[in-house]
Amino acid sequence: MTPTKTATASVSKSDKATVVFKDLDLGYYVIESTSGTACNITTAAPTAEIKDKHDNPSVNKIITDGGKVNTAGTKNSVNLGEMVSYEITINVKPGAKNYVLHDIMNDNLNFGMVGHVTGFRGDVMNTLRGGEDYIVKPTPLTNPGNPEDGCTFELSFTDAFYKKYREDIDTGKLTKITVEYYAQVSKDAPINKPMKNTTYLTYGDKNTKTEKSETETYTYGIPVFKYTGIDTALAGAKFILSTDELPNEKKCN
Structure with missing residues (x-):
């Protein structure tokens, strides 16, 4: 079935849970929502109201x-x-x-x-x-x-x-x-x-x-500076900072 007219509802600013379609011709309409809901209603009366039993997850x-x-x-x-x-x-x-x-x-x-x-x-x-x-x-x-x-x-x-x-x-x-x-x-x-x-x-x-x-x-790094008694970097210093009780010296940097 090809629709003769489509419209998008405006959201109520007061509760944000009510939507309103305005200026629709009298006739039959299919209302769809993002919840995947579809239900037929008639606008033969001046106004029509439906309640969507679905809600968004x-x-x-x-x-x-x-x-x-x-x-x-x-x-x-x-x-x-x-x-x-x-x-x-x-x-x-x-x-x-x-x-x-x-x-x-x-x-x-x-x-x-x-x-x-x-x-x-x-x-x-x-x-x-x-x-x-x-x-x-x-x-x-x-x-x-x-x-x-x-x-x-x-x-x-x-x-x-x-x-x-x-x-x-x-x-x-x-x-x-x-x-x-x-x-x-x-x-x-x-x-x-x-x-x-x-x-x-x-x-x-x-x-x-x-x-x-x-x-x-x-993950966080821990800066390590190995130095002599006068805050001078110790040339060629190698060290291990490890959670292992017996660290592998080959991992020394």
């Missing part, structure tokens, strides 16, 4: 372990080669459809694996199963290549997941999904520069994007 990522993590879980400082653990929370909304989690890591953060994926129905936790409820690509051990859009990895939910949990999703019982995963800091990671990990969700029929959630991981 969101994501939030924190660092849960690895070196020293700040209180908010948005930044940490680590040693080279150290593992970092992350947790993403997907805030699920009624009408959930085509949820795909995208994660983009700095080149010095090497993706390890996705660990636990958990759906929450109130205080009840349901472990979601890889391959059955969700699919991760790439899988580091068998398919280490990046997805076509340049993400480090993507996690999508299967038709079986939506079928199994549709009632819980649409009635607001299943409100969030958490995704735990890991990365290792490269041995060549830069000093005093942020290594960012960025996450967002696409959803609905039009693959609408949520706002991004981002964390930063740092």
Whole structure:
């Protein structure tokens, strides 16, 4: 069906939750939203009002372990080669459809694996199963290549997941999904520069994007100056600064 007229609603400045279409001819219209919602209404009456039962999802990522993590879980400082653990929370909304989690890591953060994926129905936790409820690509051990859009990895939910949990999703019982995963800091990671990990969700029929959630991981250098008693640099000095109890002298610089 070819539309005879299209219009975009203006958002109410008072509550930012109400949109208004103005100066429409009487007739039938299909209203679409970024949530992937579509519903037929008639404007045969002077005014018509609908309530969209859908809401937009969101994501939030924190660092849960690895070196020293700040209180908010948005930044940490680590040693080279150290593992970092992350947790993403997907805030699920009624009408959930085509949820795909995208994660983009700095080149010095090497993706390890996705660990636990958990759906929450109130205080009840349901472990979601890889391959059955969700699919991760790439899988580091068998398919280490990046997805076509340049993400480090993507996690999508299967038709079986939506079928199994549709009632819980649409009635607001299943409100969030958490995704735990890991990365290792490269041995060549830069000093005093942020290594960012960025996450967002696409959803609905039009693959609408949520706002991004981002964390930063740092490594720090320790300046060392070996000198004589009169603050003169000691020529040819070599030293080891190591966390190993018995450091290897071959690593001496």
